Amino acid sequence: MVNETANASVLPGAGAGLQEPDSSGDLDPTRRGEATRAFEDFLRSRIVGQDAAIEGVTEIYQMFLVGMTSPDRTIGNLLFLGPTGSGKTYLVEVVAEALFNNPHAFIKVDCGEFQEHHEIAKLIGSPPGYVGHLQTQPLLTQESVNRWHTETLKLTLLLFDEIEKASEALWQLLLGVLDKGTLTLGDNSHVDLSRCLIFLTSNLGASQMSAVIEGGMGFAPHDAVDDRDLDAKIERAAMEAARKKFSPEFLNRIDKIVVFRTLRPEQLEQVLDLELAKVQKRIMDAIGQKHFTFRCSPEVKKFLLNEGTDPKYGARHLKRVVEHRIVYALANLVATRQIAVGDCVSITLKSDGTIAFSKVGAAAGMESSAG
Numbered sequence: 273m274v275n276e277t278a279n280a281s282v283l284p285g286a287g288a289g290l291q292e293p294d295s296s297g298d299l300d301p302t303r304r305g306e307a308t309r310a311f312e313d314f315l316r317s318r319i320v321g322q323d324a325a326i327e328g329v330t331e332i333y334q335m336f337l338v339g340m341t342s343p344d345r346t347i348g349n350l351l352f353l354g355p356t357g358s359g360k361t362y363l364v365e366v367v368a369e370a371l372f373n374n375p376h377a378f379i380k381v382d383c384g385e386f387q388e389h390h391e392i393a394k395l396i397g398s399p400p401g402y403v404g405h406l407q408t409q410p411l412l413t414q415e416s417v418n419r420w421h422t423e424t425l426k427l428t429l430l431l432f433d434e435i436e437k438a439s440e441a442l443w444q445l446l447l448g449v450l451d452k453g454t455l456t457l458g459d460n461s462h463v464d465l466s467r468c469l470i471f472l473t474s475n476l477g478a479s480q481m482s483a484v485i486e487g488g489m490g491f492a493p494h495d496a497v498d499d500r501d502l503d504a505k506i507e508r509a510a511m512e513a514a515r516k517k518f519s520p521e522f523l524n525r526i527d528k529i530v531v532f533r534t535l536r537p538e539q540l541e542q543v544l545d546l547e548l549a550k551v552q553k554r555i556m557d558a559i560g561q562k563h564f565t566f567r568c569s570p571e572v573k574k575f576l577l578n579e580g581t582d583p584k585y586g587a588r589h590l591k592r593v594v595e596h597r598i599v600y601a602l603a604n605l606v607a608t609r610q611i612a613v614g615d616c617v618s619i620t621l622k623s624d625g626t627i628a629f630s631k632v633g634a635a636a637g638m639e640s641s642a643g
């Protein structure tokens with residue numbers, strides 16, 4: 273049986289979730305439906321270097337689209353481990369964008385906010401009679417869980433971020449949710465979570481992973497074999513830390529554990545291009561703003577990469593450098609009307625190593641891009 277979402281067009285231009293089989297009679301169980309392929313392509317166009325994570329989400333999505341996920345539990349439970357700034361939280365945002373055209377279309381439970389036992393009330397409400405009952409709207413109600421559902425896509429993305437910080441009360445709650453796909457609120461009503469795709473992230477083992485990264489990367493040139501070796505060591509460090517901290521009953525409820533990889537210099541280069549393109553899009557989307565384009569010379573990109581590469585902080589540091597070096601300066605140029613509609617700003621590196629902004633002709637500006 274195929275559920276109602278099977279023919280959903282989840283992405284612009286995506287086709288049905290089902291495809292005609294090969295006429296020869298031979299079957300290819302690795303081929304994916306058109307909608308799933310479009311979904312996967314979208315993730316790959318945004319997320320650099322995390323193929324195992326993309327694969328894991330795509331497999332579950334394909335099962336969901338043809339109605340083959342288990343009916344009495346959640347759609348899937350994925351645990352993301354790995355270094356900071358490697359794309360764990362970002363992947364959920366990109367999935368939300370792929371499915372709902374909105375990177376914020378998911379529920380995020382920041383486990384760090386629920387470290388005290390009583391704070392669980394913020395999530396599920398307090399029992400009748402308790403102080404605060406009826407005063408605060410719990411985060412996880414049926415209404416909030418269904419909030420992003422559309423006619424064609426009844427799926428909820430639910431993220432528990434940084435689960436290593438969760439209190440014992442939140443752990444107990446999580447175990448139930450992952451197992452049965454239902455949640456009992458403080459007032460004893462039930463929330464159906466069977467249409468939730470659950471993501472759990474943790475940078476458990478971060479210090480062990482940093483030690484591996486620092487030992488393995490340094491400044492010495494390294495090749496693909498070194499990289500694979502480093503990834504294997506990071507994976508081992510993360511899995512060991514996870515097994516120490518998380519009980520077997522928790523890990524048994526997870527469909528897939530993915531250890532995110534440390535982003536390599538050439539991958540950070542791709543992330544930089546994506547980040548610069550995002551800045552350009554922000555400029556284009558800004559309502560009432562003066563639209564303009566900008567382009568960075570290769571030397572500027574190298575400069576940003578140099579300054580923004582810190583293996584310990586991954587892409588997050590690079591993003592910050594783009595913000596400080598490029599976005600702040602462009603904002604000043606707009607605010608002081610030094611840039612007008614149709615202008616192209618050329619960003620280059622001066623001989624003294626500082627960044628220079630100059631305006632090139634409007635015609636050139638229309639042709640250029642952030643890249």
Ligand SMILES: Nc1ncnc2c1ncn2[C@@H]1O[C@H](COP(=O)(O)OP(=O)(O)OP(=O)(O)O)[C@@H](O)[C@H]1O
Nearest residue numbers: 318319320356357358359360361362475543587588
């Ligand atoms: N693999 C990636 N591909 C593209 N962009 C990335 C990738 N990883 C990180 N980024 C960029 O860096 C930002 C920070 O990444 P993210 O928040 O996902 O880190 P994280 O892995 O969740 O780290 P933490 O464990 O500290 O929460 C993202 O918003 C995104 O812009």
Ligand SMILES: [Mg+2]
Nearest residue numbers: 360361433473
């Ligand atoms: Mg995160």
